[in-house]
Amino acid sequence: MRAFILALAALAWPLAAQEPRVDQAHDHFYNLEFDEAIQDFQRALDADPKSPDLHNAVAECIVFREMYRDGSLESELVSGNNSFLRRPKLNPTPENEKWFLDEVSRAIALAEERLKANPKDAAALYAEGISYGLRSDYYWVVKKAWYDSLKDANSARHLHNRVSELEPGNVDARLVQGLHDYIVGSLPLMYRMLGFMVGVHGGKEKGIRTIQDVARNGNDNRVDAQIFLCALYRRENTPRLAIPLIQDLVQRFPRNFLLRLELSHMYSAAGEKASALDAVREIAELKTRHTPGYDRVPWEKIYFQEGTIQFWYGDLEASLENMKKVTAADDLDLNSGAYAYLRMGQIYDLTKRRALALGEYRKAIAYAPEALAAQEARKYLSEPYRRP
16 A cells, blocks of 8 residues: 555556456556566567557556565555655665666657657557656655656646646546645645746645545546545545545455555544454454465564554553564564664653663664654654653
8 A cells, every 4th residue: 555655646557448468467566466567567568569558557566666675665654644755765776777767768758759640649648647757756756856856747747737638528637637736735835836936836635636536537547546545635634534445445456465554554543443453453364364465464564553553542561562573573674663663662751661762762763764763763862752
């Protein structure tokens, strides 16, 4: 689920009238099986090398696979309201970075080639807009290059505005506008001013309304709009609106364990502690039964989610025991590790064990110095943590 939360831009592909291999690739993608998705898209490209949509699809899979491996797809597990500007960078290999940029450039070139022959080719305009949206996300999440990201976002929006002009009934093309309206509307003033300089105007409420329209009435992009709405409802502290959407997505993509983790979080945020814990324990049961997709869930992720819920509901000793299990793992991702140490420090502070708290805060900082959890931990070195 965090894959779709972090990207926050239009990364959808036309799904209609696709061959079975491409439909299978989409299913792999939404079930977090990125290697399999790339293989299927590559095979489809072998049969249709001039498809900008397929080049876009491969590019997106490359980025999401990096985010999944890095643990970044789950980086809002406990802090969904983090600023867009404070997310840590990704560190893709040079080979994967080049592969991604080459696929995007190829998609743009193929779309431009079609547009030279027919400037009103709506499918080519749509594909090129997706390419710029992908690259905008890359500049935002990977490079932290705000100006370049907003510039590409502006290009994507103009291209999809043109699609809307040519095809007024094309609801799917509005997803770009809605997402970028929301993102720009969420930025601090100085960055919004930069957005206006390159023609990107936005408003959070307007963006949400547009995405809701796509989620209700879209065709190709309905699933993507539903996923993005879940992310935005989380950020806007309206988790009850997200719960039915996530429940539907769990049924459609049963091997995506992040969806179930997200459902647990939404229940927790909505004040439904028992349902939140039940959702986590269902993941544990699915893993125990070796249900497809769940062998890959590390037990530490399950302990972390359960411990997080217990922390926020005041079950401090139970939370502490779960976080100790998390930090005992040998190959824990940086984000989860840093947050586990942070939570342990906060628990020790809340239970008046200051010396132990300081030790855990220092571990969080040492474990992942650039992580948001480490930044938060630094604050508590000088002043004990207190419940907000």
